[in-house]
Amino acid sequence: MDNTVTLAHGAGGKQTSQLIDSVFKAHFANPDFTADDAAVLQVDSGRLAFTTDGFIVSPYEFPGGNIGKLSICGTVNDLSCMGAKPLYLACSFVIEEGFPLDKLEEIAAAMEKTAKEAGVRIVAGDTKVAGKGQVDHIFITTTGIGRLMDCAHTSGKYAKPGDAVIVTGDIGRHGCAILLARNEFGIDADVTSDCAPLWGTVKKMFDTTDQIHVVRDATRGGVGTVLYEIADQSHVGIQLDAQKIPVAGEVSGVCGMLGLEPLYLACEGRLVVFVPKEQAQAVVDTLHQCPYSKNAAVIGEVTADMPGKVVMKTEIGLQTLLPQPGGELLPRIC
């Protein structure tokens, strides 16, 4: 019984501090990590970005990562998309009674490693233990603060006709990896999640051009959902070229078998970027130099007509309206 999380670990007494010391402090140690009620931080003047995100994923371990890595990437990427350098994170854990301690250890280690890579410090945390069956293994919420670069003025509202639409890598890996991990279809496909922290990538893009209109990370609803959101927010049309959308062979194979559209599978390390057509090549060249965007590509362009609609040109010359996101077909993947 020693090697699992118990209700006593969450009671606030000696066992709680033991858990925090042995698992979390050991991994998150940094000068700003607080032992008090709140972390006290010194911030430069300028604009701050501030966000929070909860993570529930089943299974909590998957090819290419675990919920710990995911919880850091999610918040780091949300900040990065605003053009904000991620500075500090707070993490809140809800752990199911009976959760293996060695797995918790692995999750914390993944968080440490990912935070380090993203250059962000975990400065505050909280741990609760819930009774058996009250949560599905483990939930993590991360909250983050970042400092906006002066040159950053991106928003889903700023897409303009004539912009190129760029995706920073092959799409749908995360959703596909989770589906396979969860359902044991017996499909022989080696799909790893694309889960990755993208601050470095975003920084390099902003170094390349200051005319970045939109950066969004395509998470739960996939690239398709992001495109519809932007078409709607900016009152523009988006025209995609189906043949240019990067999809890994394994992913398109799995999608074919399951009857799913890769554009609506979740990603956790892919950005959708809108820049003026003239800057597109330079941005793509930069992306190709970064570790998580080797197959970045221009997948379409913004049009003035058909505002709010996303149209896809297919291989045989059809111009299909991409189905609206939502509906009951897809299971909820986080």
Place this chain on the structure above:
Amino acid sequence: MKQKAEILSQRIRVFGVVQGVGFRPFVSRTARRVGITGSVTNKGSFVEIQAHGTKEALQAFLRCLRQDAPERSDILKIEVTASSALPESSFEIISSAKESSDIFVPPDIAVCKTCSKELFDKHNRRYLHPFINCTACGPRLTILDIMPYDRERTSMGKFPMCKKCEQEYTHPQTRRYDAQPVCCNDCGPQVYLMGRPERGADAIIQTRRAIMDGKIAAVKGIGGFHLCCDAKNETAVRRLRQLKHRPAKPFAVMFRDLSAAKENCCISPKQADILDGCQKPILLLDRKPESTLAKQTAPGNPRIGSMLPYAPLQLLLFTYPDGVAMTDSLIMTSGNVSGAPICKCDADAAAELSGFCDVILSHNRDILTRADDSVMDFLEDKPYMIRRSRGYAPLPFLLSAPLHGQVLGIGGELKNTFCIGKNSLFYPSAYVGDMADIRTVEALKESISRMETLLEASPQVVACDLHPKYNTVRMAEEMGLPVMRVQHHFAHIVSCLAENDCSDEVIGVSFDGTGYGTDGTIWGGEFLRASYGGFTRLGCIQPFLQVGGDASAREGWRIAVSMLHHLFPEDTPRRIQALGLCSAQQAQVVMRMADQNLNSVPSTSTGRLFDAVSAILGIRTSSTFEGEASCALEFSAEAYQKQHLRLSADSFSYSEPLLRSTQKGFVLCTDRLVGWLTQQRLAGEDTGKLAYAFHILLADMVCQGCRKIRQDTELSICALSGGVFQNRLLTGLCATRLRDAGFRVLLHSMVPPNDGGLALGQATAAMYLLNKERNDK
């Protein structure tokens, strides 16, 4: 002594296209010929005749009115009542007091026999004129801008008439009196090759040469461009398939004349009348074994979509004095990217067709409204419409109920047509196409506004489907009118009621691909208690899980695996392997998806049931075009039926129940049927026999379902609608069984049973609701 015959008086009202087509002079001529006195007058929405004569004379008169009506007229209904008007001594035309309020937009008419003769008469001044036409033939709807139909409001407006043409146009005694598109070799439009210098005769000769060199030509016709090549040149037809990304879907063939068609196809006298009539639709005809058409024309299909030339330019493609030895059969497929609207102008053709063809023969008479070729089958020796478009649209259907108001039925997502309803008249549009392509959506918007202008209509309500993801539904919502959602299968049944002008409550059997049900599942094998005013769902086929979303509509093996997984919990993989449905891995994926409810939705789609049976019987495991697998199943059954005429259900020793009752009504035991077919097939039974047994047993189930409803409700009229009833074998079997059981059976004839007919149903249902609301107030 012979007693003097009694003189009767009748008031005859004729509804339909009876204005501006020489109808009243015809009535007057006929009356005088058969000995009727009285008068004829134009009453606006109908022509009214006061007729006095003997019983025999009146009968002859009515018969002649129907049989000999002018070619351009179209009688929808004749209403006869006894009249108390006093007899008169002569027959007069009384000039009309009231102007027309109901509008009849004329459809396009195929080139007539007299014009065809003039076309090839060296001494006629319209010798070889590609645009020859007369009062009885030529384009109408496709060149019309706004009503009334006068030259300046057509795309002929920009071509001034020469002296001679004007003379004909203005003199009542000529064949071209008031023929709006009249023109000749000295005036009017011209043909040319796009992107090349050839014009007129040279353009036609070059195109003919290209075709005989095995090339593909795009040719501008009446309602849009066609892609064409020599239907006897295997290589050319195969190349067209590759370029158009259309591996197997049948191509239509245009034959030079009726005799060329007869060499290749079996044609009944009634079919010949339609094939060579004034609308010239594509008719689905049985191919003769000795036919020399390329195999690639319709691979694996025993039938040929056949038509005859209907535009003078098409006649010239076959026959021209240039010494080219021309084929007598051309592939004529619509000029578009499969799924996009047919191209109607040079810009479209340049953008979309230049990759598909070697030469583009165009002309400068603009097409204002697209009209694809109509497609027609025959059922019980009567026309059975598959696609109602050129030649028929937008002729209205008239309901006898007094209705008031204006509605728009926006149609469905595939094979879209829309329908405007004005009072008791319903005008279904020409074929628009599949809404998956954004250009089709735009074409729909454009056609709706053109038709609203032509018909002087401003709908108060727009009716659309229930499906949350249809583009047509979104369009309806964006129109700014009150939206009325009409359930898909109910709309099918209402379209059948409207076509048959039946305002009774009926048993509607709606067998279909897929439609969205009121419970959020997929429907398509429904028994509805229905009338114009609404419906209740009383039965359906056995629900199954439709696994894999849209992929399952293309890949029938998925449905088959899902059904077998449910039917035989033990030993499924072995059966699937023995049937050769798919790989072991594919089977496992589908079964896991069904178990986990991933991308799976409960469905009663009969179309998918057909696909599954086609896969289980080893006929087709998937489809490259809509209906491929289910048509192949029908063909296999028909081939078997032909060889074993006297088989009945008894010869299949089928002992499973046909139907079981449920809390809400009943379900057909189609799952048991699938199980039985599987066992029989695994036991080595003949595929064709099982395909036929499936049709017979399903028809038995349909009949059983209708009997059950009759027991509970005393309804005794059955209406059959939905895309599955394009299957002639099933429809015939169902109709026969139902009639034998004492039902009156309503079938489609001039409205397609498939989604092309939905709009009429939507518009009619909306009109009834509108009138009910008004009466309730």
